[in-house]
Amino acid sequence: MEIERFNATPIHRLSEKLNNNHFYIKRDDLIPISFGGNKARKAVLFFQDIMFKGADCVVTYGSSSSNHCRIISNIAASKGLQCYIISPSETSQTTSNSKMIKLFEAEVIRCPISEVSKTISKKIEELKNQGYNPYFIQGGGHGNLGTQAYVDAYKEIKEYENNKYLCFDYIFHTSGTGTTQAGLVCGQILNRDNRKIIGISNARRNPYGRQVVLDSVNSYLNSLEKEHVTIDNINFIDDFVLDGYGSYNKDILHTIKQVLLHDGIPLDTTYTGKAYWGMQEYIKNNQIINKNILFIHTGGTPLFFDDLGELINE
Numbered sequence: 099m100e101i102e103r104f105n106a107t108p109i110h111r112l113s114e115k116l117n118n119n120h121f122y123i124k125r126d127d128l129i130p131i132s133f134g135g136n137k138a139r140k141a142v143l144f145f146q147d148i149m150f151k152g153a154d155c156v157v158t159y160g161s162s163s164s165n166h167c168r169i170i171s172n173i174a175a176s177k178g179l180q181c182y183i184i185s186p187s188e189t190s191q192t193t194s195n196s197k198m199i200k201l202f203e204a205e206v207i208r209c210p211i212s213e214v215s216k217t218i219s220k221k222i223e224e225l226k227n228q229g230y231n232p233y234f235i236q237g238g239g240h241g242n243l244g245t246q247a248y249v250d251a252y253k254e255i256k257e258y259e260n261n262k263y264l265c266f267d268y269i270f271h272t273s274g275t276g277t278t279q280a281g282l283v284c285g286q287i288l289n290r291d292n293r294k295i296i297g298i299s300n301a302r303r304n305p306y307g308r309q310v311v312l313d314s315v316n317s318y319l320n321s322l323e324k325e326h327v328t329i330d331n332i333n334f335i336d337d338f339v340l341d342g343y344g345s346y347n348k349d350i351l352h353t354i355k356q357v358l359l360h361d362g363i364p365l366d367t368t369y370t371g372k373a374y375w376g377m378q379e380y381i382k383n384n385q386i387i388n389k390n391i392l393f394i395h396t397g398g399t400p401l402f403f404d405d406l407g408e409l410i411n412e
């Protein structure tokens with residue numbers, strides 16, 4: 099599998115017309131690696147590092163619905179590297195992603211969520227004792243390399259704006275570990291741009307969720323020896339989390355159906371569909387009108403198919 103830098107992902111108009119705003123979407127779901135998404139964008143950088151460091155196996159963490167684990171185990175398999183996935187036994191239902199992870203012959207090690215970090219350390223120690231050189235990737239591709247992936251995406255957005263003589267007033271996306279948001283915010287800071295980047299949380303609540311984004315931003319800025327920023331720079335919105343990770347409602351299903359019908363784009367109930375709905379609500383609540391708005395499609399196409407039955411019954 100080629101994991102070299104891919105071309106900038108497409109940005110195009112949406113049919114959405116809410117409050118006379120102009121809506122655009124950046125299609126990171128079309129990154130040409132293992133069904134794409136933000137985890138593919140991050141994985142490219144992690145695997146360059148893996149090759150550079152000459153690691154011979156990969157250890158990471160995620161639930162059975164994890165896009166990150168699908169992509170990491172897919173690329174690892176293509177490189178002939180054994181992949182170990184520490185997975186919380188609380189979320190072990192079968193999904194399209196978990197089936198693919200099995201297909202790629204990753205070794206899934208289940209443990210209670212409270213024992214995850216202990217289990218990771220134990221596995222890494224064990225591999226080292228056996229003479230291996232394991233590479234550890236944090237869950238979701240968190241860390242400065244993951245942040246770098248979205249500083250790069252921010253550059254692509256700038257290029258699009260320069261070519262089309264337009265400027266996005268808002269960038270919306272779904273925020274989980276906050277790495278995607280941290281990268282976008284760092285891109286904005288490095289370019290001294292004045293716009294709003296709005297992360298719609300898919301799980302975490304504030305103040306914790308917002309703080310993790312801020313810590314990632316400052317950790318990245320630190321690596322460049324740049325000045326730190328404050329919490330006011332982080333718009334991490336937890337109003338649309340509902341009952342937490344994976345929780346959704348009828349309005350989200352309706353939104354997913356509408357976007358599929360009018361734009362032919364698949365969204366899902368855990369990440370992108372939830373955030374798209376959250377974006378609509380946020381725009382209504384804050385009376386945002388006549389603006390240029392970019393939504394980033396962060397991927398998760400296999401989850402769309404997991405949700406398809408629910409959509410039909412909606």
Ligand SMILES: *Cc1c(COP(=O)(O)O)cnc(C)c1O
Pocket residue numbers: 135136137165166238272273274275276277278279369370396397398
């Ligand atoms: C993991 C994931 C996210 C969350 O990204 P973070 O960088 O962890 O905030 C968003 N969308 C999709 C489809 C994901 O798989």
